[in-house]
Amino acid sequence: MYRLLFDLLFRRMDPERAHHLAFGWIRQVSRVPVLRRLVAAVLAPRLPQLRTEAFGLSLPGPFGLAAGFDKNAVAIDGMAMLGFGHVEIGTVTGQPQPGNPRQRLFRLVPDRALVNRMGFNNEGSAAVAARLAARNPVFPVTVGVNIGKTKVIPENEAAADYVTSAERLARHADYLVVNVSSPNTPGLRDLQAVGQLRPLLSAVREAADRSVPGRRVPLLVKIAPDLADEDVDAVADLAVELGLDGIIATNTTIARDGLGLATEASAIEAIGAGGLSGAPLRSRSLEVLRRLYARVGGRITLVGVGGIETADDAWERILAGATLVQGYSAFVYEGPCWARRIHRGLAARLAASPYATLADAVGADTRKAAV
Numbered sequence: 119m120y121r122l123l124f125d126l127l128f129r130r131m132d133p134e135r136a137h138h139l140a141f142g143w144i145r146q147v148s149r150v151p152v153l154r155r156l157v158a159a160v161l162a163p164r165l166p167q168l169r170t171e172a173f174g175l176s177l178p179g180p181f182g183l184a185a186g187f188d189k190n191a192v193a194i195d196g197m198a199m200l201g202f203g204h205v206e207i208g209t210v211t212g213q214p215q216p217g218n219p220r221q222r223l224f225r226l227v228p229d230r231a232l233v234n235r236m237g238f239n240n241e242g243s244a245a246v247a248a249r250l251a252a253r254n255p256v257f258p259v260t261v262g263v264n265i266g267k268t269k270v271i272p273e274n275e276a277a278a279d280y281v282t283s284a285e286r287l288a289r290h291a292d293y294l295v296v297n298v299s300s301p302n303t304p305g306l307r308d309l310q311a312v313g314q315l316r317p318l319l320s321a322v323r324e325a326a327d328r329s330v331p332g333r334r335v336p337l338l339v340k341i342a343p344d345l346a347d348e349d350v351d352a353v354a355d356l357a358v359e360l361g362l363d364g365i366i367a368t369n370t371t372i373a374r375d376g377l378g379l380a381t382e383a384s385a386i387e388a389i390g391a392g393g394l395s396g397a398p399l400r401s402r403s404l405e406v407l408r409r410l411y412a413r414v415g416g417r418i419t420l421v422g423v424g425g426i427e428t429a430d431d432a433w434e435r436i437l438a439g440a441t442l443v444q445g446y447s448a449f450v451y452e453g454p455c456w457a458r459r460i461h462r463g464l465a466a467r468l469a470a471s472p473y474a475t476l477a478d479a480v481g482a483d484t485r486k487a488a489v
């Protein structure tokens with residue numbers, strides 16, 4: 119059914135317009151109590167064996183919506199209604215900004231992939247904080263808040279921009295994510311170097327503690343798949359040193375070669391710069407996750423994202439070391455029942471496995487490989 123809708127409608131539209139159309143429908147349905155209850159009754163995870171504990175939070179299932187889909191926190195209940203166990207909003211920047219000129223989102227349909235150079239188009243931390251403060255949650259979904267740097271802020275003032283966002287947003291966040299890995303803000307990924315990342319993460323930690331005195335808001339960092347292996351290790355060590363709560367691996371990739379892309383090279387070249395996501399990212403994201411788990415074991419919660427399409431992909435990520443898993447691109451290709459399929463499939467994989475709980479399965483493959 120969704121395939122037909124995709125082929126007949128969305129595929130013929132500009133991808134960003136299609137996104138806003140679908141997003142609008144989700145929001146409309148979620149505003150009608152009887153409809154949203156009906157949809158959530160079918161799609162939301164309720165199986166007790168899927169309940170997941172992560173950095174002190176209890177979630178109804180391990181699979182959530184990755185950052186970038188709901189940048190301004192306008193559809194949290196709509197996404198919860200569709201069965202995502204958590205919703206990561208953002209990236210939100212200190213100041214509002216329009217992002218890059220359009221066209222800035224592209225589909226690689228034969229590859230089930232996307233390329234985007236959105237450039238953190240968002241309403242800014244003050245507006246998003248006001249929206250979150252006024253929110254009257256319908257579904258008790260976990261909300262992650264992902265923050266990034268305002269484009270016009272010079273790199274040597276980046277920490278202050280993140281701190282502004284953290285001070286405004288931390289109190290509304292179940293967890294906070296420092297995004298230093300999007301390829302579409304010049305210089306952003308340089309903040310992943312440990313020398314820059316240490317003071318940045320420390321400043322955001324302090325800002326969160328200052329602005330939310332009664333609660334320690336979990337703090338995570340989101341990294342790129344394009345980091346060299348030694349840099350992945352360095353970020354992992356830093357995360358342990360700073361007592362970070364989690365690492366999200368990974369963001370989109372700037373790579374095009376070596377991904378086995380089926381889309382014609384000329385078409386890919388014509389698209390130009392941007393981060394590639396979806397199925398071709400699967401293997402590198404998995405590799406980064408395995409490396410992180412081998413390095414930090416159970417000391418830090420890992421969130422696996424990048425190229426997850428099926429329950430098998432999500433299960434593989436859990437066995438590799440992820441406590442939570444997220445996705446974005448495959449939602450475009452799979453449609454509204456995607457989160458339900460993943461959660462149901464995970465319950466089936468768990469039942470057929472030697473593990474009593476999802477928590478027991480986390481990292482099992484990576485631990486075996488290390489023996």
Ligand SMILES: Cc1cc2nc3c(=O)[nH]c(=O)nc-3n(C[C@H](O)[C@H](O)[C@H](O)COP(=O)(O)O)c2cc1C
Pocket residue numbers: 184185186187189208209223232234236238264297300340368369370395396397399423424425426444445446447448
């Ligand atoms: C259109 C688009 C916009 C995105 N925007 C953000 C963003 O603002 N912040 C962020 O941390 N990640 C962003 N991402 C990256 C996703 O959160 C995710 O890490 C990446 O797409 C890999 O997952 P996937 O293969 O399931 O899409 C974006 C991805 C896409 C496709």
